[in-house]
Amino acid sequence: MSPPDRPLIELIKATKRFPGAGGTVHTAVRELTMAVAPGEFVAVVGPTGCGKSTTLSLVSGLQPASAGQVLVNGTQVAGIPDGVGYMFQSDAVMPWRSVLDNVASGPRFRGAGKAEAREQAADWVDRVGLAGFEGYYPHQLSGGMRKRVALAQTLVTSPRILLMDEPFSALDVQTRANMQDELLRLWAGSGAAVIFVTHDLDEAIALADKVVVMTTSPATIKDVYPIPLPRPRAVEELRLTTEYVRIYREIWESLRVEVDKTRQRGQVGSVAHA
Amino acid sequence: MPDTMNVAPAAGAPIPGPAVEETEQSILSGARRAHQRRTRNTWLLRLALVVVWLGSWELVVGLGWIDAFFYSRPSKIWARLVEWFTQGTDFGTIWLHIWVTVEEAVIGFAIGTAAGVVLGVLLGRSQYLADVLAPFIKAVNAVPRIVLASLFVIWFGLGLTSKVATVVVLVFFAVFFNAFTGAREVDRNLIDNARILGASKGQVLGNIVLPSATSWILSSLHTAFGFALIGAVVGEYTGAQAGIGFLIANAQGTFDTAGVFAGMIIITVVALLAEWGIGRLENRLLRWRPNVGAIAAQI
Numbered sequence: 001m002s003p004p005d006r007p008l009i010e011l012i013k014a015t016k017r018f019p020g021a022g023g024t025v026h027t028a029v030r031e032l033t034m035a036v037a038p039g040e041f042v043a044v045v046g047p048t049g050c051g052k053s054t055t056l057s058l059v060s061g062l063q064p065a066s067a068g069q070v071l072v073n074g075t076q077v078a079g080i081p082d083g084v085g086y087m088f089q090s091d092a093v094m095p096w097r098s099v100l101d102n103v104a105s106g107p108r109f110r111g112a113g114k115a116e117a118r119e120q121a122a123d124w125v126d127r128v129g130l131a132g133f134e135g136y137y138p139h140q141l142s143g144g145m146r147k148r149v150a151l152a153q154t155l156v157t158s159p160r161i162l163l164m165d166e167p168f169s170a171l172d173v174q175t176r177a178n179m180q181d182e183l184l185r186l187w188a189g190s191g192a193a194v195i196f197v198t199h200d201l202d203e204a205i206a207l208a209d210k211v212v213v214m215t216t217s218p219a220t221i222k223d224v225y226p227i228p229l230p231r232p233r234a235v236e237e238l239r240l241t242t243e244y245v246r247i248y249r250e251i252w253e254s255l256r257v258e259v260d261k262t263r264q265r266g267q268v269g270s271v272a273h274a
Numbered sequence: 275m276p277d278t279m280n281v282a283p284a285a286g287a288p289i290p291g292p293a294v295e296e297t298e299q300s301i302l303s304g305a306r307r308a309h310q311r312r313t314r315n316t317w318l319l320r321l322a323l324v325v326v327w328l329g330s331w332e333l334v335v336g337l338g339w340i341d342a343f344f345y346s347r348p349s350k351i352w353a354r355l356v357e358w359f360t361q362g363t364d365f366g367t368i369w370l371h372i373w374v375t376v377e378e379a380v381i382g383f384a385i386g387t388a389a390g391v392v393l394g395v396l397l398g399r400s401q402y403l404a405d406v407l408a409p410f411i412k413a414v415n416a417v418p419r420i421v422l423a424s425l426f427v428i429w430f431g432l433g434l435t436s437k438v439a440t441v442v443v444l445v446f447f448a449v450f451f452n453a454f455t456g457a458r459e460v461d462r463n464l465i466d467n468a469r470i471l472g473a474s475k476g477q478v479l480g481n482i483v484l485p486s487a488t489s490w491i492l493s494s495l496h497t498a499f500g501f502a503l504i505g506a507v508v509g510e511y512t513g514a515q516a517g518i519g520f521l522i523a524n525a526q527g528t529f530d531t532a533g534v535f536a537g538m539i540i541i542t543v544v545a546l547l548a549e550w551g552i553g554r555l556e557n558r559l560l561r562w563r564p565n566v567g568a569i570a571a572q573i
Contacts, residue, residue, distance in 0.1 A: 094482070109481075
């Protein structure tokens with residue numbers, strides 16, 4: 001474990017630019033500075049399409065930063081750092097593998113034997129509540145169950161950093177609340193640092209220790225709010241507490257300005273953006 | 275809203291219920307009966323179509339409206355088939371000829387498929403290589419490759435090799451383009467996910483790209499085996515000492531139209547058997563795909 005004064009993830013004035021349409025350069029995130037301590041749960045909220053996902057790509061090493069620094073465990077990110085898990089917005093489970101083999105993929109890629117990998121996988125399949133579904137193929141499962149497979153697939157590699165890109169956005173409201181509870185339960189024992197990207201403020205507050213509000217694109221950090229709600233939390237009940245409502249109002253005031261900006265820009269320049 | 279008041283009684287008027295209430299059992303047995311009836315009728319109609327087709331052919335030849343010498347007749351074709359299978363052809367047993375053709379087709383099919391998959395996946399994953407080779411591939415694909423059969427006979431002689439070569443050039447492109455598209459269409463998320471989970475480049479290729487392209491590749495195999503038989507037959511037709519194509523060429527040389535038709539029928543049966551086998555393979559390999567059976571049945 002790194003000493004507490006040394007954050008696990010550090011972004012220092014990180015900027016990411018892409019070549020955009022028509023010979024322009026699109027800036028996805030600009031001069032982003034944030035830090036995540038070991039075991040800390042950080043939610044990143046911002047208007048749709050502002051560049052939240054790009055932040056995760058930078059930390060995961062899937063994309064290099066154009067400027068600034070991205071540090072994981074004190075060293076500059078070049079390639080995928082050790083101990084990173086990533087849950088994608090859309091389904092990323094392999095449709096041609098059974099639930100068990102999907103979950104066993106990580107250990108298998110990392111050189112574990114088939115029996116050993118399956119043993120680890122079976123344990124996690126059980127922990128995410130899919131015992132009995134080991135032999136099913138993803139298309140035979142519901143959306144929520146597929147998310148559980150993805151969660152097990154990520155957690156089986158015991159990541160110290162968990163990057164989550166709106167993982168539950170495609171689920172219906174009840175399943176989503178369910179998965180949020182599940183995530184909190186599984187995360188509680190892992191000690192992993194989480195960056196959870198979402199456009200759902202409810203979700204951000206219910207899950208995180210700290211909510212980061214991003215500006216409209218090019219994204220940078222606008223405000224950071226600590227969430228002093230006690231753990232363990234039960235997502236559905238939490239939403240009814242006065243403390244929760246107070247925090248929600250406060251953050252929403254900040255977020256609303258950015259959402260409005262995005263909306264106006266969308267109306268004026270929707271053609272240019274498309 | 276006074277309208278609702280007027281409409282409500284009309285909508286709520288008693289609807290006459292079914293005379294006999296449906297039970298779970300009666301619904302199921304009804305569905306089963308309807309299905310059986312439908313299957314039976316389908317087969318009866320198919321049989322009727324064949325009878326009408328062959329019967330009218332036999333009839334118009336019998337009436338002398340068309341010349342049996344040029345167009346043959348079903349009874350004569352059947353007699354020729356029976357003769358080939360019981361007494362053998364003028365050039366040895368029919369099984370030898372079937373074997374020769376199938377051997378050429380299968381060997382060429384295997385080589386062409388392997389080459390098509392390897393090169394297709396390679397170019398599908400390497401944009402640069404694909405860009406470099408694209409004009410050449412388009413040009414070679416535009417060549418009427420069947421003509422190469424005559425060259426191959428000159429190069430490799432009348433034996434197996436020249437036929438296999440013809441089959442390979444036909445099969446290769448059928449498989450190549452599908453493998454290429456399949457490898458290119460791989461979900462970016464799946465690859466990123468595998469990389470995060472610790473997969474090396476080779477593991478991504480074997481665990482993500484290939485399985486992902488499999489459905490594309492398998493669907494090309496149906497047409498590819500058709501091409502393989504065409505290649506083998508045309509190759510034999512161009513110059514050979516055995517095989518169904520050779521029999522057909524020979525029948526043509528002696529104006530034996532019944533022999534040409536008989537050869538065609540044998541090839542058709544072989545193609546249907548192969549099609550069935552490939553369908554089985556597809557169902558096995560694509561078990562993970564929803565309703566693969568239903569999709570295959572539609573073709």
